[in-house]
Amino acid sequence: MRELKLMKGNEAIAEAAIRCGTDGYFGYPITPQSEVMETLMAEQPWKTTGMVVLQAESEIASINMVYGGAGCGKKVMTSSSSPGISLMQEGLTYIAGAELPCVVVNVVRGGPGLGTIQPAQSDYFQAVKGGGHGDYKLITLAPASVQEMADFVELAFDLAFKYRNPAMILSDGVIGQMMEKVELKPQKPRMTEEEIIEKYGDWATTGKTRNRNRNIITSVELSSENMENFNHKLQAKYKKMQEEEVRYESINCDDAEYLLVAYGSSARICQKTVELARAQGIKVGLLRPITLFPFPEKPIHELAKQTKGILSVEMSAGQMVEDVKLSVNGITPVEHYGRFGGIIPSPAEVLEALKSNFLEG
Amino acid sequence: MDIKEIIKEENIVYKKTSVLTDKVMHYCPGCTHGVVHKLVAEVIEEMGLQEKTIGVSPVGCSVFLYDYIDIDWQEAAHGRAPALATGIKRLMPDKVVFTYQGDGDLAAIGTAETIHACNRDENIVVIFINNGIYGMTGGQMAPTTLPGMKASTCPFGREPGQDGHPLKITEIVAQLPGTTFVTRQACHTPAAVRKTKKVLKKAFENQINKRGTSFVEVVATCNSGWKMSPVKANEWMEENMFPFYPLGDIKDI
Numbered sequence: 172m173r174e175l176k177l178m179k180g181n182e183a184i185a186e187a188a189i190r191c192g193t194d195g196y197f198g199y200p201i202t203p204q205s206e207v208m209e210t211l212m213a214e215q216p217w218k219t220t221g222m223v224v225l226q227a228e229s230e231i232a233s234i235n236m237v238y239g240g241a242g243c244g245k246k247v248m249t250s251s252s253s254p255g256i257s258l259m260q261e262g263l264t265y266i267a268g269a270e271l272p273c274v275v276v277n278v279v280r281g282g283p284g285l286g287t288i289q290p291a292q293s294d295y296f297q298a299v300k301g302g303g304h305g306d307y308k309l310i311t312l313a314p315a316s317v318q319e320m321a322d323f324v325e326l327a328f329d330l331a332f333k334y335r336n337p338a339m340i341l342s343d344g345v346i347g348q349m350m351e352k353v354e355l356k357p358q359k360p361r362m363t364e365e366e367i368i369e370k371y372g373d374w375a376t377t378g379k380t381r382n383r384n385r386n387i388i389t390s391v392e393l394s395s396e397n398m399e400n401f402n403h404k405l406q407a408k409y410k411k412m413q414e415e416e417v418r419y420e421s422i423n424c425d426d427a428e429y430l431l432v433a434y435g436s437s438a439r440i441c442q443k444t445v446e447l448a449r450a451q452g453i454k455v456g457l458l459r460p461i462t463l464f465p466f467p468e469k470p471i472h473e474l475a476k477q478t479k480g481i482l483s484v485e486m487s488a489g490q491m492v493e494d495v496k497l498s499v500n501g502i503t504p505v506e507h508y509g510r511f512g513g514i515i516p517s518p519a520e521v522l523e524a525l526k527s528n529f530l531e532g
Numbered sequence: 533m534d535i536k537e538i539i540k541e542e543n544i545v546y547k548k549t550s551v552l553t554d555k556v557m558h559y560c561p562g563c564t565h566g567v568v569h570k571l572v573a574e575v576i577e578e579m580g581l582q583e584k585t586i587g588v589s590p591v592g593c594s595v596f597l598y599d600y601i602d603i604d605w606q607e608a609a610h611g612r613a614p615a616l617a618t619g620i621k622r623l624m625p626d627k628v629v630f631t632y633q634g635d636g637d638l639a640a641i642g643t644a645e646t647i648h649a650c651n652r653d654e655n656i657v658v659i660f661i662n663n664g665i666y667g668m669t670g671g672q673m674a675p676t677t678l679p680g681m682k683a684s685t686c687p688f689g690r691e692p693g694q695d696g697h698p699l700k701i702t703e704i705v706a707q708l709p710g711t712t713f714v715t716r717q718a719c720h721t722p723a724a725v726r727k728t729k730k731v732l733k734k735a736f737e738n739q740i741n742k743r744g745t746s747f748v749e750v751v752a753t754c755n756s757g758w759k760m761s762p763v764k765a766n767e768w769m770e771e772n773m774f775p776f777y778p779l780g781d782i783k784d785i
């Protein structure tokens with residue numbers, strides 16, 4: 172039987188985490204995502220599935236607790252919003268460097284600094300370009316509905332374990348706070364210690380038994396030659412993700428003469444813009460990246476060939492637009508339209524921006 | 533007499549524990565780290581914990597501790613070892629988990645992680661090597677550097693009021709209800725080495741008995757950082773460090 176519920180995006184993250192068999196959640200409160208930990212604490216999954224939920228003393232601590240748990244081959248996650256995610260960057264680069272799987276949710280709010288508690292998409296660069304020091308990438312998923320908030324928790328874990336790489340769910344205050352109908356998946360059991368040893372025993376710190384060498388989770392390597400080789404290995408992994416894991420949705424793109432590119436809540440707004448434009452006889456399509464890293468370069472490049480102009484719409488001063496431009500590589504004009512600081516653009520406003528950029532003058 | 537006639541099982545009076553690897557340690561002669569590593573390895577062997585123990589190494593001179601003790605390891609970012617240990621122990625409560633940290637790691641950059649792990653009753657062992665200096669980065673001032681003591685970032689001696697006071701973090705964690713055993717030892721004499729081994733064993737036993745955080749400080753020498761011969765460094769430690777960091781159990785519940 173299908174289980175449908177009306178819930179907030181943040182609550183959906185928590186419910187999905189329990190149901191997909193997550194072993195541990197470590198977090199620190201921050202608006203607009205505190206409902207994630209609040210829901211988990213209210214659900215008390217340690218009594219049912221055995222999932223550990225712990226409020227840490229800071230985001231620095233929570234991401235490092237995630238490191239410790241992930242190093243044991245466990246399914247562990249954290250969530251936060253922009254200022255907290257900035258604090259996690261040290262932990263994230265260590266996790267990427269140690270090749271550990273984990274899931275980090277960023278329910279983005281406007282910055283810089285303490286900024287605003289209102290929604291924004293201004294952490295795009297931080298999410299998809301690494302964020303911390305060193306050459307690394309996070310698998311970055313961008314949900315555009317409460318349903319996707321729920322579904323992407325398990326997807327993020329699957330990808331994180333497949334590549335032994337941290338995965339980020341890059342959401343925003345709109346998706347985190349809004350309520351929608353969501354179909355919840357049935358409860359999956361957590362993996363047993365034996366299953367973890369069987370699957371991840373070649374790297375996870377599960378206790379050094381006589382039949383194997385000790386497992387060491389580390390990111391330090393003093394030999395430059397080895398460090399360069401390790402970086403080559405990481406780059407090969409990211410290349411494989413670019414080849415195999417690109418996900419996107421295209422809406423009304425077949426006959427599109429103009430293209431909107433938008434993710435997350437901006438994509439929801441742009442969906443309406445497409446309708447408004449088509450009612451006026453303007454053939455507009457929407458490409459919604461679902462994976463921001465790996466970015467849907469090829470589909471955007473292909474669509475650029477048939478379109479007269481592309482508008483990248485973001486709740487930021489213009490971040491994803493750089494990746495759109497790199498994908499398009501000059502074959503058609505690309506512009507950015509954004510509101511920021513917590514302001515959400517209206518569909519009509521986006522249509523105006525499209526017209527003023529490409530259809531007027 | 534042939535050497536083979538001497539090396540016989542019945543003649544053995546001392547044997548390196550097999551939990552300690554054969555890798556040659558990178559430490560300077562006279563450094564305390566190697567001695568404490570050996571003690572930890574011996575305790576793990578004697579208590580039969582090799583298959584159960586997960587260690588967390590710090591950023592500092594002992595970053596490569598995982599090369600020397602033959603157990604599973606995680607290497608933490610600077611100061612974050614207690615957070616990693618929390619994640620490990622909470623998810624693997626049947627394993628034995630310890631951190632091993634220097635004074636910069638534990639009492640400067642990682643102060644929050646240290647205090648909060650101790651305050652949450654994390655059932656782990658924290659081993660704290662206090663050499664009063666940043667060994668790895670070349671002898672800068674540490675949170676535990678004594679007043680008047682010279683370091684490369686206080687070349688004329690630490691001046692409290694200007695450079696801050698030495699932090700007695702061990703006395704602080706002893707105040708917290710989450711700690712069950714807090715002690716300060718040293719390894720400057722054979723007797724002191726034996727005593728340190730004894731408290732380490734007790735700390736691991738506490739963990740097996742689920743008694744909360746056990747915190748073992750070892751006042752240590754860093755003769756390169758202090759710019760002294762090993763012998764002189766030991767004397768200097770007795771004369772200067774011990775009066776400020778007195779040895780003995782601070783808390784034992």
Ligand SMILES: Cc1ncc(C[n+]2csc(CCOP(=O)(O)OP(=O)(O)O)c2C)c(N)n1
Nearest residue numbers: 591592593610634635636637665666667668
């Ligand atoms: C975030 C960060 N800041 C600074 C450093 C540089 N660093 C490496 S070890 C160290 C201090 C180590 O001193 P201590 O913890 O006392 O250990 P010791 O080397 O004396 O054993 C510092 C500052 C670093 N690796 N990471």
